[in-house]
Each structure stands twice: as C-alpha cells, then as structure tokens.
Amino acid sequence: MGPKKKQIYNDFFFFMQDQKAILREEGRTWKDMPELVAICGPKWQLVSDAERARYKNLAKAAKQKKTVQLGEIFDSTGRSLVSIEKEKQTALEKRNDMLHYIGNLVKNSVRNGTLGQETLFFIHMNMICEIDDVRFLPGEVALCEFSIENGVTRIFETFIKPWNIPLGYGYNIRKVAETTHRIHMDSTPMCHPLASDYDRLFKGLLDFLCQNEDFDHLPPIYTLSDQVPKVEAALLEWQEQTTIRKRINWSIYSVDELYFSLSEALPSPRAKLYHATLAKDRLEHDCYMFSQEMACPYHVEVDCNHHCSQFNVQKWAFIIAEHCCDFLKYKPIPGAHKPLDCAQGYDIIKYSRPDLYPLLRNEEASYDPIQNEQSDGRPANSKITRSTPSGVHYLPNEFEKLNVKTTFSTHGNEEPSIKDEDCETDVSSILSGEFPVLNASRGSSSTRGNGYSSRGTRGWAGITSSSSVVPNPPSCDNEDQFPTLGGTRRVLGGQRGRGFGGRGRRGRY
C-alpha cells in the first residue's frame, strides 16, 4: 500500500464543500472526488473575488489549525511531538557545532603550526545521583588545562555537596558510591562547609576557565561523549544554586571527537585512530591506575584513585599527550605529560596494548595480532623491547622546570596548605599575595614528598592523625627524586584563582 495521500485544504476545497450541499439539493450525484472537481471547476471560475477571499480565509484557518494540532499530539510519555522534534534538531545542531568547532580548531592550528600550544580544558564530574536521566547531581568536579606542548598546566578540583536530593534515592546513592567513586554523603569532604558554598565554588570554576569578569567567552570544555549532556545539565543546575544570574553559554564538547581529530591531524599516518569510538576506547583505559599522584588526597586515602575526577581529567590529558608528543617532537615531562610516579617511560598504552593500537608502535609498521600471538605462544608484548624514540628522552632536572599546578579544593581544613621551605619563590609569593590565609600554614614542618606524607599531615576534618590512616608511612627518601615538588603542586582552600590564568603558558625552558 502506498503512502496515504495528503488532504489539501485549499480555497477550492471549501468551495466544493459548500457546493456539495447545493448539488445534492439539485439532485446531482457524483462517484468520487475527481468527478466532483469536474463539476465544481467551471463554477469556481464564476465566483466573485469577495467570495474567493472568504474561502481563502477558511483555508488559512484550517491550515493553522492543523499546525496547532501537531503540537497537541503527544507520545506515550506525555511530551509533545513538536518539542521532541525540536529537541532532536537542537541535539543535532549541537553536535554539528561541536564537530565544526573541533575541526576548525585543529585545522587552523595545524595551518599556523600551533597545534602544540592550543589550550584545552577537560572536565570530569563524579555524579552522586542521577535522577530520572534529567537531573544530575555532581559530588566532585575537576577541570584541567592542557596543551600538547606543556601538558597539564593547571587543575581545578573540588567537592560539592549535592543539592535538593529527593526522597527515595538514599540506597541508590550509597550503592553508586560504594561501587565507584566512594564519595559518600557523610564522607569528610562532603561535610566540609566549603562543599556547600556553591557560589564560591562556581566562581572559582569560572575564574579558572577565563579571566574576564563577565564570563562572555568561555572556552569549550571537553569531557567523554556520554558525559556531555550530564555535565551540561549539572552545570546549569549548579548555577541555579548560586547568585550568578547571568546566562552562561556552556560549550561542553566531546573529548573523544577532539582526540580523534587531533590524531588525524598529526603528521604521521601511524598516528591515526580512524574513528572517534576508538579514541573513546583508548581514553577509557585504566592505564594509570597505579598512580597516586594523579588523584586527589581523599581518593588516595580511600584507595580508589581511578575514580577520582582529578585522576580522570589528567588521564585523558596524559593519554592524548602520550599519543601526540612523539609525533610533534615534544619532550614529555613527568607530571605534565605523564604521571610523576610513572617509573620509566611514558608509553604505558603503547607497550601494553600493541594489539589494540598497532600503528602507534615504532617497531613494526603493521601488526597482525593472530600471527604474532601464534608465533611462540607467549603474549606478543613479552618480546617487545621498549625503545625510546630517537631524540626523546628526559633528564632528571626536567622536574625543576615543572609548571605549577594549582588545585582549588575543599580538601583542606582550616590550615590546609603544606609548603615546602624550598618551593619556588615566585609561586609562593603569588600565593601569599592572593591567599593570605594560606600563610598560616607556612610553618608546617611537613614536606610533601609523596602522597602519604602529605596526606597524613594535611588531614581531613574528622580524620586527623596520620598514623591512624597510614599505618606505615614510607620514609621521605623519595624527596630527593622530586626536589621541587613539595608543597608547590597543590594549593588548597577554596579561594579564587585569579592571577593564575596566565601561568599556563609559561615556558618550560
């Protein structure tokens, strides 16, 4: 059966309707519409202009009525078809905008040779609760500023106490927390007063993204594609809790697409990822699970590093850096391009998953997984000797040229910051200028060599003694290895980070 023919409600149609009654009175009959048309056609020619105008109005009204009706049609969940159609359209437009933007960004920067300097922002949120796939309540937010050349330059990370949790989600919240991020509603960071200071946190986030006061041109923020709508909804709802009434246009884009576009733009065909889903697959690998440096102190404490938001934003950055640095001839810097505690080398993925990313390996141009694994029955990777690409090697003193990372965090209690005596002076001076409160902690004797010692002394509201948390704190021997890191890496307190924005571009050499 063919598609049903559409009824046309034009002026002639209404004329015919009127004529029907007259013709019936005259005793005339007709078989079907065409016959009726044939009868009425000559008569229509004789109709006066005024009459015609009347019919035209009728037709117009009918047409309007029809469009109104479409808005009154609802699907089984009670949404009108028009609004559904509109939603679809906007979603599609949004996606196109994103692809367009990312495409342009990569294209232009390749043309200008500034691909390595392009500043990108990544965001990750740990959701405490998702309500009916409409509301998303975050518990932890982390942003990082990243460029391929300089790696991760700044980090913003904070806990937020979720607002307006409706009754009936208690169990759900607990289960999500237990199985993933372990941010319970009664955990220490959640109970911190700063965690519910939505205004301050939100302003901190905005400041991190841009320096001007009116937040007009926020840079796009990237997150995993399936998180995009969630992050956007959460940000909008977060703003409602604050006093900021200005409408902010968030551009939340997908980091998969970005990574995919970047890989396409790299100068070597070996670097290509072929599809955004492959990029996503790579980004979702838990390849830096061992690192304690990437996660926030709370997650290190609860032994759940790889669910930390701060961990995740850095992970994406590191994975992208690992991929791109080789091809763009940048030297990877520990802490900026790879975790600080990544013992040797930085190509975690490359050495471990040659089967997934055959083209990224330097040894072989092509790789047949089956052939390789059959050759001697042992895992293919076991015979790979890691070779550092020519010209890419790092020296220990690279550490000293590390960029400062700033963390906005509610981790701290009243005396949150732990400073090393010999931290970079310029940093501390800025800090002391900006954060007068923090000076109070300067006298703290603790040094920050690794996750343990710092965590112990920094303490959480409620968890104070270091010995109770870490039964066997390691000695601080490691500090020699990372001489300048103590205290400079994380600056605590919920202060606004104005003045730090420019630091990201600071040269490394």
Next chain:
Amino acid sequence: MTWSFLNRNKKMSDPAKRNMGRGALLLERIKRAQQEKENSSGPSRIANPAPDRIPAGFITPQKENKEKLQRKLRDLRSIMGIEPSARAEYLRESKPIQTVTAPSQSDLVPIFDSSDSAVSSGSLTESTSSSRSPTQIPSHELDPTSDFKSGTDTSTNTNNSPVRFVTENQLAALPNCYEGTNHSASKSSVGSSSHTSNPPTQNRGDAGTKVRLEVNYLNLKVVDGKGFFEYEVQFDPEVDSRQHRFALLRQLTDHIGRAKNFDGGFYLCLPKRLEHKISVFHPVLPESNDPVQVTLVFKKAVDYTHSRALFWYNVLFKRVFHALKMVQMNQRSFNPRNPTELRDLKLEIWPGYATAVDEYDGGLKLVCDTVHRVLRTDTVHDLIKEIHFRNMKSRPNFCHAVKQAIMGQVVLTRYNNRTYRIDDVDFYASPESEFETSRGKTTYLEYYKRQYGIDIADTKQALLISKPKKTDEWNKDMVICLVPELCHLTGLDENLRKDHRAMRTVVNIIGSTPAKRHKALQMFVSSVKSSAEASQILSDWGLELADAALSVDGRCMKGVGLLFGNSSVRKGICGDFDRALQGEQMMSGAKLKNWLIIGDRRDTREIEGFISTWHKQCDKLGMTIYDPRTILLNQDRTDEVVKVIHREHQNHPLEMVLVVARTKRADRYGAVKKTCLVELGIPSQFVLTKSISNGRNQIQVVQKLAIQVNAKLGGANWGISSPFSNAMVIGIDVYHNADGGKSWSGFVASLNRTFTCWFSDSRQHQYENEIMNNISDIFGRALKAYYELNNQYPDKIVVYRDGVGDSRFEVTETLEIEQMRSTLKRIAPEKKVQITFVIVSKRIKTRMFLIQGDTHDNPPPGTVLDHTVTRRQQFNFYLVSQKVTQGTVSPTHYTVLLDELELGPDRVQRLTYMLTYLYYNFTGPVRVPAPCLYAHKVANLCGEFLKKQVHTSQKTNLFYL
C-alpha cells in the same frame, strides 16, 4: 541451492541406503520427490524443527502455519528494534496450532526390552551385529577409538524397517515432512497410517543401562466430552462496562454452567459444547433491569494442546492453590499454615509448590516442584529498636545507623504478600502523617485499619521509602511509604550466613532430599483430591489429576574416558575423579619462568610455605615452574599492587602474576584483572591467605590452584578423545548486569581435538538483551584461530547455547544460526560446514529420582531421560551430569534445535555428557557442558570487572578460570 537442502538430500538417502536390497528404485523416487519439492520451494528456508515431526496426513495446515511463522520471523528480523519481551509475545502467538491429539502414556511403544539394553551397553561390534540394526555406523562420522562406541546409530533404533511401509501416496507427501532436521526420516511416514496414536519416539536413544526413575510430573487427563470450546459473545444493545458484561454472563450460569473463561470482551470459552451453534439469552442489566440480548456464537473447539488452553489450565491451577488456601508469591504457591519455625534464628520456612501445565511427549502433564520460602519473623521495627538500643545517645548516629542497616533491604509486607526494596528512610514522617488518597486525606493509621484491619502499635516510628521500579513510568515521582512494624525482613542476614550451624539447619529443611520431594508431591495430590473445592475446579473443566507421580525408564550412560599426561587414559570415570587424578600428570604442563607473587608483608610465612608446597605439587602435575619473584607490600593498597605489576613487567616481561590477598575485595580484584588481562595481557591468579595457610587441606588447595594456573598458562589438564575429526565445539552464554546496563556475551570455541584448547572472547551488547547480534565478529575470530592451529576450517560445529528461554528458541534460531552461517560463508565459502545447535536450560522445574526398591534417591551422573516428559515435536532430553551429595540433583534440559551433523540422540547425549567433564576448576562433571560454563565465566569476568575486551594474546587461554 543452499547446503541445507543438500543436507536434506543426504539424510533422506541414509535410510534408503540401508534398505538397498529392497530396491534402488525407492531411493530414486524419494530423491525425485525431494528435488521437485526443492525446485518449487525456492531459496533456503529456516529449518524449524517444531512442526517437522508430525504425521504426513497433517502436513497442509502445518505447512501453512509454518510459512506464516517464517514470514513473521522474517518480518521480525527487520524490526529487531522492538523490545525483547514484546518479541517473545509475538512469537508465542505465532506458534502453530497443533492438530494432533497427544497419545496418552499407555500408547507409548516401549523402547526397551532387556536384550536391547544389554546390547546397547556393550561394545561397537556387539551392537552392530545385533539383529535389528544391520548397518554400520557411518565411519566418517566416528572415530573408531571414541567413547561413542556404545551408542548405536540413530536411525537404527526403531524396531521397524522404515521404508518398507511407505506407500506411493505417502511417498509423494514425504518430502513435506522433512524440512530441516529429522533423523529417523521414515518414522513419521510409518505413523501416518495410524497418526492418532503415533508415539513420538524419533529422538530416543538407547545407549546405556536402564534405570527406573520417578519424575515430578503428574498426568492430566481431559475427560471425554469436555474440552475447550470458544464462543463469541454479542450484546444487543452494546454494553460497554466490563462489570456489567460479567454480571450479564453470570446470569446465564443455569444455561452455560458455572465454569467459564470470559475475558470481559467478546471472548468466552466453555468446557462443554452448548446444544446449538448460536444460543440467544435475555438477561437483564443489574441496576436498571433493562433486558439485553446476549448471543453466544460457537467459533471452534480448541484442542487442549493449544497455547490458549494450556494458558487457561495454568490459571486453573492457580485457582486450585487458592482453593487450598495457599499464598501466591512469584508464581509459586506457599502454604502459610504449617510453617517450620526456627524460633532461635527468627526464621520461618514455608513449604510450597511451583507448578506448570504443559503438553509433553506423553500428553498433558503437570510438573510440580517443591520449593521453600524462608521468611524472617522479625520486622524492620525490631531492627530499628535494636539499633536504637545501641545508639541511645546521639540521634544523628542513630539515623545513620538505621539507614546503613535498612537501605537496600528487601522487605515483605504480609498483609498483601508483596516485596519492596527500601530506598530511603523518612525520619520526619510517622504513621500519624497524612497522605492524599482519592477520597481525601487520611493517615497511615486509618488507612491500614480500614484497608487491612491492622492496628499499628507504635505511632511514632519513622516511615520507610521504596521507589517503584522504572517500569512504572506514570508515577515517576511517586514513592511508596511503608510502616516498619508491618515490614518483615527477607533474606538471610550476614551474621546468619556465617553461622555454619544455623545454615546447616536451614539447608536441611530447604534442600529436601528426593524422598522428601516424593512425599511432598504425594501430599499435593492428596490435598487436591481431598479438597472438594479444588477438585471441583478441575472437574468443571474435565481435568483429571493422576494419583501418583509418573515413573519412567531412563538410561544411565557409562563412564567417560579421560586422557591425562604421558598418554595415560583413565576409563570409566563417573562422577568426581579426584582420586583418579592422584599420580596422574597433566596432559601438557606449562612452563612458568618469570612470574610474580604479590602479597602482604604480614603473610610472609604463609607465602613461603605456599611456595614450597606449590613447587612440589607442580612437579607432580608435570609443570615446570621456576622460582617466583616475591614482592611483599607494606601497604594494603590497590594502586601499590598495580604499580608493582607494571614495574616488574617493564623490568622483565612477566608470564603470570599471583596475588595473595587477605580479604576478598572486588575492587582490587577488578583492578588487578584489568591491569593484567586488558593492559598487559598476562594471566593472573588470586588466592586468599586463609586458604593457603598450613591447614588440613593445604595440599588439595595448592593442587587445585596448580591445575587452574596450568590452564591459564595455556597448558592442557585433561582431555577427552574427540568423537569427530576436525570439529569445533562452541559454548555461548550471556551475562546480564544485576542493575540493568549492557549485557555481555561470552563465546568459547574449542580449537583442538582433545578439547583442551579453547578460544574465548566476550563482547558487549548494544542493549541489555539475551540474543546476540554480534556473533559474527567473534565467530569469525574463532574460526581464524582454529585455522591458525589446524591449517583448516572446521567441518563440523556443535554449539551449546545457554540462557535462552523457551519462548526465544525461534529467535535464537533465526538470528544466531543465521549469523553463524553468513560468517561461514564469508570466511570459508568453499566449505560445507554442518552445524548442530543445542540449547541448554538449567532453570527447569523437572526433577528425577532414582527408584531402588522403595527408596528414592538421586540418579547417578550420566542419567538421561529423553521421552514422555520431553517437549513434543522437539529433539530434546534431560541429562543429569553432576553428582550432588546433599539435596536433590536438578537435571539439565537440552534441546537440539538443529542437527545437521546427524548426531542423533545417543551421540548428542554422549558428547554432552563427556563435555561436562572438561571444566578445569573442578575435578568432576559439572551441570552444563564445559564450554557453556567457560562462556559463562568469560562473560561474567568481562561484564563485571573488565568492561573491556581482553588482550589478544590471552584469547586462546582460559584466562577467566
């Protein structure tokens, strides 16, 4: 022309060949008839075994139905987007109507006589020389040294020489009934002369020794003169109210009888036929007394095997249970009146039954299994009181503790026998709070008083909140408030589970022995018969329940021969072979040079002790193990473990990681598995300190561990000698996440002849569904892996598919088999690969008990039952492969959807049984064939922990053991 038709050709020729002496002419005729049929029928159709095995006289309606069905299925494939359950509904409706009346049990031809069983348990030579089977087993199918010797060829196990009786007429009709799979091709045609009493014996095997079994089935007989008669109801003038329609029909009781099945619309069904085809009555409307003309128009008499009738009979039994004053829960009926009370454990155990009426080979039957429900006698209120007692001082602590203890619990409200999951606790509400009803505001106190006649004692208690499940879209924001006092806790709590003594008491009651089950079944029959109301319900519809459970003849297959190292063969293994294992080496021991033990520093002594035992045991099993690198951690942290693995692997590539853990921690397990299997591609093994510390059974534990590790490293533990050359056995299972989310499918394929090397893989599904859409990819990889090892693609493929419900057989068949075929066509286009597809169902109500004298016992491993209680018109059987020491063994049901290999019942049963011995985590037979269990394990591991595909290098190892 596709190969399925060629195959059919071959099948047909087999019985004919056997009767070559009787004339090649006949063979020619059969062939010609087939070819004509093929030419006319066009492209290959999906073989549908269901309607195949019916007598030739009934071909036409069946065929139409079948075509309809196939058309529907084709449509279905195009609309695969629809919801699975809807799809199932759709298919259920499209079941062909069966026109054959089922024979009663007495009509069955006895397959066994004593001489037969003696023969079949003997060797190949004996069975082939037996008088009734003059032909040899096709030699290309069987390895002469295999265990299959004991099975005789399928087609020879009927006492008739089939083709002899085929008349000209029947011959012409013959091809019609052999679409797709049918072994004893000629059997149906024999039956066609007396189709009404044709016993469906095609799929009975006869290997093994005869055993007497009792099954938990009760025969149901439909009395002559009663049946299932459908009428259309017309009202004049129209009556819209359902209530009124029912009321009107109620007034007709004198004319049409008390028993009726009226749906409130136009459909009425009566157990007896009315006198006239159209009957007109004049009842009056209840309130206005207006007369209404009700016309009943007879539509048709439905056979009791029809799905509508079966559905109705199941409803009837629900009513029977209601009449017996039993309580319905989850489609089971429990007797609340004489519970077993365990006062000190605060438990109550209700006995109950799970029943279903269905049509089987032996006619209409009721399957009735004993079930139990453990209920706790303490309420949530008691629990809260206890918590309050412990947290007298601070209210926040108390609230927190209550939430911690209660949230997530499933509670049962006895006033309506429903269960709820507690999602939250509302401390600001109490039973005195008001809520909106359709009749205005009311308090919980009043509501419960009015609705259920319950007085709530504590008026100040907090209320429990339960969020309705997502399916209730209309009430998204609604929550259910429950009163703690009325909520009984369910499930056994942690403390009780740890209490071995208490658990034993509970298990003793729940896990009833065969004898207890037998008694319970008899109790059920006697209670139905003694209750006037219950028997009235049945007799109204002409149903007669048998007095006692059915007893049937099953068979017990002989033991299995296993191959061990140094080409040692242990024959006749039946049940656990722990003892046989002593002194045997593994078939091929793995070599382990670079490996790592990670443990806690506090466990230093245990680990040292373990390593020495480990070396000894591995030596015994024929593995070559070098000294491990042992790393003892100071901190009990996941990231430390992962870091060490990464570091050591970079220093020197590892072959295996063994983690000695103090406690079971899912997150650490997941993290290590992810690192090892996904990132690095090395096998890993977890072991608890507790189990390797010097204890009574340390040696056994270490031995089991060594066997497991050997398999993970790609070594072979033990094998069976394959009955075929160049065949692949595949196991498929699907993992569903407990809280929704995407499903994962596991796929395991054998790569060698001794079934020691398996290709395993897992894929994420697009949605949460059972049927695999992505079989093609995995299957292709498996085929390639097979090719790598054997330099050829397999000729034969046997698939064991687990986890498919009864209603989904057709979908599985059309989707999964088709995918496999197209993959084969793509990868090995020149090969004619035959597929046998077997569906494995574990969750069945069927139980069988071995009758020895007066006692009822569990049947031994290898017991098989393939008649009487098997599904009609399907090639299916029950097999008990595992051995249980307590409780009742539950058989596994196998349905052969497609048998292109022409294995026939005996060989499918034998192969299935042999495969149950190959699970390397257990030295004995398991419930399902090993590939199925492997598939289950791999899907579980990937779906629950890895959430990614594993490293390619691990796919040919059993990394998930």
